[in-house]
Every structure is written in structure tokens, then in C-alpha cells.
Amino acid sequence: MSVYIHSVGMTKFGNSENNSLKDLMLAACREALDQANGLKIDAVYVGNFMGGSLANQEILGAIVANDLGLGYIPTAKLEGACASGGIAFRQGVLGILSGEYENVLVVGAEKMKHASTAEVTQVINSAMDQTTNEKYAGLTFPGFFGVTANRYFYETGASKAHLAMIALKNRENALNNPLAQFQKPTTIEEILNARIITDPLGLFDCSPITDGAAAVVLSSKPSDIKILASAQASGPTMMQDATDLLSLSAIRLSGRQAYEKAGIGPQDIDVVEIHDCFSMTEMIAIEELGFFPKLEGWLAIEQGKTRVNGEKPVNTSGGLLSRGHPIGATGIAQIYQLVHQLRGNAPNQLEKLPRLALAQNLGGTGAYSVVHILERV
Amino acid sequence: MSVYIHSVGMTKFGNSENNSLKDLMLAACREALDQANGLKIDAVYVGNFMGGSLANQEILGAIVANDLGLGYIPTAKLEGACASGGIAFRQGVLGILSGEYENVLVVGAEKMKHASTAEVTQVINSAMDQTTNEKYAGLTFPGFFGVTANRYFYETGASKAHLAMIALKNRENALNNPLAQFQKPTTIEEILNARIITDPLGLFDCSPITDGAAAVVLSSKPSDIKILASAQASGPTMMQDATDLLSLSAIRLSGRQAYEKAGIGPQDIDVVEIHDCFSMTEMIAIEELGFFPKLEGWLAIEQGKTRVNGEKPVNTSGGLLSRGHPIGATGIAQIYQLVHQLRGNAPNQLEKLPRLALAQNLGGTGAYSVVHILERV
Numbered sequence: 001m002s003v004y005i006h007s008v009g010m011t012k013f014g015n016s017e018n019n020s021l022k023d024l025m026l027a028a029c030r031e032a033l034d035q036a037n038g039l040k041i042d043a044v045y046v047g048n049f050m051g052g053s054l055a056n057q058e059i060l061g062a063i064v065a066n067d068l069g070l071g072y073i074p075t076a077k078l079e080g081a082c083a084s085g086g087i088a089f090r091q092g093v094l095g096i097l098s099g100e101y102e103n104v105l106v107v108g109a110e111k112m113k114h115a116s117t118a119e120v121t122q123v124i125n126s127a128m129d130q131t132t133n134e135k136y137a138g139l140t141f142p143g144f145f146g147v148t149a150n151r152y153f154y155e156t157g158a159s160k161a162h163l164a165m166i167a168l169k170n171r172e173n174a175l176n177n178p179l180a181q182f183q184k185p186t187t188i189e190e191i192l193n194a195r196i197i198t199d200p201l202g203l204f205d206c207s208p209i210t211d212g213a214a215a216v217v218l219s220s221k222p223s224d225i226k227i228l229a230s231a232q233a234s235g236p237t238m239m240q241d242a243t244d245l246l247s248l249s250a251i252r253l254s255g256r257q258a259y260e261k262a263g264i265g266p267q268d269i270d271v272v273e274i275h276d277c278f279s280m281t282e283m284i285a286i287e288e289l290g291f292f293p294k295l296e297g298w299l300a301i302e303q304g305k306t307r308v309n310g311e312k313p314v315n316t317s318g319g320l321l322s323r324g325h326p327i328g329a330t331g332i333a334q335i336y337q338l339v340h341q342l343r344g345n346a347p348n349q350l351e352k353l354p355r356l357a358l359a360q361n362l363g364g365t366g367a368y369s370v371v372h373i374l375e376r377v
Numbered sequence: 378m379s380v381y382i383h384s385v386g387m388t389k390f391g392n393s394e395n396n397s398l399k400d401l402m403l404a405a406c407r408e409a410l411d412q413a414n415g416l417k418i419d420a421v422y423v424g425n426f427m428g429g430s431l432a433n434q435e436i437l438g439a440i441v442a443n444d445l446g447l448g449y450i451p452t453a454k455l456e457g458a459c460a461s462g463g464i465a466f467r468q469g470v471l472g473i474l475s476g477e478y479e480n481v482l483v484v485g486a487e488k489m490k491h492a493s494t495a496e497v498t499q500v501i502n503s504a505m506d507q508t509t510n511e512k513y514a515g516l517t518f519p520g521f522f523g524v525t526a527n528r529y530f531y532e533t534g535a536s537k538a539h540l541a542m543i544a545l546k547n548r549e550n551a552l553n554n555p556l557a558q559f560q561k562p563t564t565i566e567e568i569l570n571a572r573i574i575t576d577p578l579g580l581f582d583c584s585p586i587t588d589g590a591a592a593v594v595l596s597s598k599p600s601d602i603k604i605l606a607s608a609q610a611s612g613p614t615m616m617q618d619a620t621d622l623l624s625l626s627a628i629r630l631s632g633r634q635a636y637e638k639a640g641i642g643p644q645d646i647d648v649v650e651i652h653d654c655f656s657m658t659e660m661i662a663i664e665e666l667g668f669f670p671k672l673e674g675w676l677a678i679e680q681g682k683t684r685v686n687g688e689k690p691v692n693t694s695g696g697l698l699s700r701g702h703p704i705g706a707t708g709i710a711q712i713y714q715l716v717h718q719l720r721g722n723a724p725n726q727l728e729k730l731p732r733l734a735l736a737q738n739l740g741g742t743g744a745y746s747v748v749h750i751l752e753r754v
Contacts, residue, residue: 020507051503052426052427058503059458059503059740059741061745066613074467074610076455076464077455077456078454079429079454080452081436091471094468094477095471123429123433127436129434129436129443131397233450234439234451234452236443368438
């Protein structure tokens, strides 16, 4: 049996001060359902990370089923830090493969902008093991990826300029994406001179705080987009357990499993959305997914290979850095962009219509990685 | 394909001030894994409700996989309010039915006692829709079930004494369960005279705040306990949307679906664990699950039919009321008790070894209900 994508929906990402978490969820779901050709939904999976902590709102699955009049169907929320959306998507796939459901609605959503940066940072840190010395020593996510960036510079010829090239590419892509959070043009100079968050990462190297939601309707009934592979891996929850600071093993493992299931290799992928929570994370991911050799990602960046219509276009949506990163929504927003690319109507649509697309969604400091490969059939 | 239960584990429920949420999870998992005959775990599902809000700890799935050395396998946390455990269990079942996993570890856990009652109440209210007038009017969970109790009294000949009989039965059962939170004997008089929480519900009619965890190993490989049916339904998220105050339609629907899948009826069930978050909830559930006719549950209670070795033994563990209710752990703790009943070594072991057991786990004010039927094979 195979699982297919029928339709997608997505809100504008950014600051939605007049919309509740529920409003955002329902808007994305309605758009997806309107285009689902009347498929009767059998279950709802929600990807969400901080609804409980920041909005005091759980039971999101039941709320979606009730408010959209889907009937009293099974629903659940999935949490896996920033990979919550990708994990919810995968549960939808497994739910259909189990034979229990024919049609599943998956929605990812987050509302964050109403909280202070300190509050958001506190909640995001719940994606680290709170009982470890790393937490007590004050490690944060920018801290983690700042260390990996410095190590990467030490091991290679790369510099802060290469991270800036990633940030600039994604910002330029976002300029053409009306749903992206950031639409203001920038320059390499502005990026390089921006205030430092954690050395060497500056403001533009870090994904923003974002409100938003994205939804997708999956079915066992064939459509034009088939899910060729779903794979998930976990990784070390602590930096001290990583055998190589420049490897996010969960990305590598989930990628390898996805390629095996799909019977293809990284060279076959036409368009990619990866989890650039930091510019440095995109650098690691393009290597771990096998698009470029280990420690040579920076050369590919320099040569423009990951730009729209480059050899391996990465984050044509603008990525987390510029489309925005409403935690639970991100994994589904990646699918949203890839579905549009495969259908030929995406922002930054590739000149040659892609056939194979890959989405990679990361959680924690590599504690979770989910990879999905989509095929236009 | 069928799914089987190989082993279970559970911590003492109560006040675990010296154990973190992680400690509790790992202890329950270790017990289950030690008895799983070396099955290699392919995925971990965690049921948890308030780890983010009360312990600032998410990524529980990755923590379990890492700390128990299970390898870098897929993991996720499931949330569905007080049904989080049952929903996680069901995802484990679907994961195996999908063909993606052979052996799955499911753990439910919650740490609540370190927080104030006000904090816990605030977080529990996130299991209501925060955007509705009911929330702004101040509806709480004891309020909801207090109203249903008064209505039940109005419609039937039942009184507060019948609720007290439920509370007393579950307390007496807990006295024989060394893992139960409450081990102090009580009397009908003490229960009836206890301070009122929400009229007519007194202290003994309400489940307590509890720390604890429970775990189970599922497999496609046959064992002595087969999962005959897994069913889940949602229900109204708001009291104002209920067509009948004395019906929790999600319980009725999930029960009916489970019986259909199992090809049996309520009369065939030998032993039951249901979600007695309040004594009144047990009253409604024994009717909605078809064990007794609508509005006649109180007569069955009066006649002792739900007692150990009665016609339909309910909550031989002590139930949520006296075993305790660590939210995310409850659905798995029900399975723990039923597995022991089916194997003949439970607290309050039935005289006649049961063959069919039913677990019912509720979330919100009926927003979620999950029913599993287990068979000794």
C-alpha cells in the first residue's frame, strides 16, 4: 500500500496577534480540506510543541475535529520538539499503512509571538534534557550551533561569510514567498554586521519566533503525489554524547533509511526543504543527507549549488531562517512548499519541473530527525 | 496481523519527590524491558500531558531511547489530555500494524506533586478549549462532573451515597495494591462527610494529584496476551455541545467500535479498568460501555456488581480515585493491572481467571476516549 498527498494549506507565517493558536490551526486545515475533493477524514494528527506551555491549550486534536465538524474521529497531538510537525506527518502515514484509516488530516501549528523572547527561550530549552550538566551549565540552542560553526571553521576553509551566504539565499527565496515571515531584502554586509547572538552566529543566522500553521490531507487513494519514503531516527540528546561535533547523526540515519526505502540516492533528489533552524544547521544537513561530501558543503554554498535552479535547490520557500519557524508547523510547511514545487506552482518554482522532493525536519540538538521523500506520479 | 503484549512495568504511584519525570519513565521502562525476553525495541511512544508545563521537559521519547541504550530509533510523545497514555498505546499498536515496527515500547508518565494545586489545576484546564465562554465562565473539571452528578440524581433514584460506594470500592481495592497511591482504609461515613470540592462531589469523589509511570512492550510476535481491539473516538470539547449531560458520547462510541472489532459484546468482558477521574465518571462509563442499562448504573453499584468477584469487576487496581492519576501514565497503568489479571497474579486477582479484559481511558470532559480489549490466548 502507498500513501498519497491530496492537498495542503498554510497560513501566512509571522506575527498573528489577532489569531489564537486554534484560529491558525483551523485556517490551515480549512484550506487543505477545501481542496481535498471531499475525502472523508478518518483521523487528525496535530504537530505542536508549546501550546501547553505558552497558550495553556492542549487537546488540539479534539478541537480541530469538533470545530471543523469532522465527526467524532480519533485525534492526537504529537510532540518531538521542532520535529513535531514531521513526526505528526509520519504518524498520519503509519495510521494509513496500518489499515485503520483511509484519509488523515495532519496539521502543525504554533503561536509564539505573544510571549517574550525569554519565555520562548525557556520553553525551547525543554527540548534539552533538563537533568544534565549541559543544561545547568547554561547550554542553549544558539550556543550548541555556535560551537559547531566554530568547529566547522576550524576543520575547513569555511568562514562566517559562508553562513551568511546561506542566510542570504534563504532570505532571497522568501522575498518571492508571500507566506514567508521576512520579505525585506538584505545584503551580505548587513548579515555579516548584524548583532551576534552566539559567536559566530549573528541575528540572520538564527531562525525567528513565528506564529503559523500548515496542514496536509493524506490518503490511501492515489493522487499526483506519492510518499515514496518515511523515515525517522533519534540521536544523542546531549552534546557530550556526540561522537563528532560536525555530525547530526539522526539526520544522516533518517536520510539513509529514506533513500533505502525509496530505492534512490541523494543524487536523484530534485528539490529539498531542510531544517535550517540556524544557517549552520543547513550546512551540516546538506552534508549529512549526502548531497555534498562531508566538510565540503561550504564549497557547494560558495558555488551557488543550493540556490534556486542550482544543482541541488535547498529551501526554495525561504526555510526556517526566512519563511519562519512556528515550531510545530515547520515540518508541514516544508511539505507544503514541496507539494507546490512538484505541482509546478511554488514560489521560486524550478525551471525544470521536479519529480523527487525531500523534506527533513529536526528536533532538539539532533534528538529527532524525520525525512520524507515525495514523488510526482 | 495481530499485536500482543509481552511485558509491563509500573512505578509506585504517589509522591515521588526524589525522582524526576525521567527517573519515573526509565524505572517503568526498565521493568517492562527486563521481562520482554530480549525483544529488540524498534520505536518508543510516550504518553505525557504536562511535562512541558510543569517540568519544562519535552523530548521524552528521545530521552528514553538514549538513556536506555535502545539505539537511535524513532520516538514520539503523544498528548490527548488524560487519555495521553491510552492514545500512546494505540499509536504503538498502529505502528506495528503498519508493518513499520515489530516491537514497540510504550510508556506513560507524569510528575505533578512538586507543583501547587493551583498550578496543576491551571495546567489541567488546558484540556478545555481556552477560547470558549465556558472557560471564561470558570468551568473546571470537578465543576463539569459535579453538574452531571446533580443531573444524574435528578433523573434517577441515585444519591451521593452511590458515588460514595464507588469511591469506597476503589479505595478498598487499592488497599491490596502495593503500587496504589492510597492505602489508608476509609468508611462510607468518612467519604460522605469529606469536604466538598464541587457539590455534590467531595474529596473522595475526585482523583488525586499523583507522580508515576507505567510501561508496556508490544510486539507482532505472539505472546499470551493479544490485543483483540483498539478503538478511539472524540467527543464534544464543550459542555454546551453535549446533547445529553449524562452521556459521554466518546466513551459510548469507542466502546461500540471496540466491541465490533473484537466481535464480542459487553457481556463477554470479564474484568474492566475504566477512567474514574471522578466517582461520577465511573457511573457514566459503566453505562456508556453497555455493562449496565442507561440510568441504572447506580443500581448495579448498590448491588455490588462492580466489586471484585462481582458480575462485572471494575477497577480492581483501585482506579484513578485510589491507585492515583498521574495523567499520562493512567492509560498504561490500566493495561498493567489487566495484564496481571489475565495472568492470574494481580492485586485483587479474580477467583475465576479472566479471559477478556477492557481498558477505557478518557481525556478532557469527554474530548477523547480510547478503548482496548485484551484477550488471554
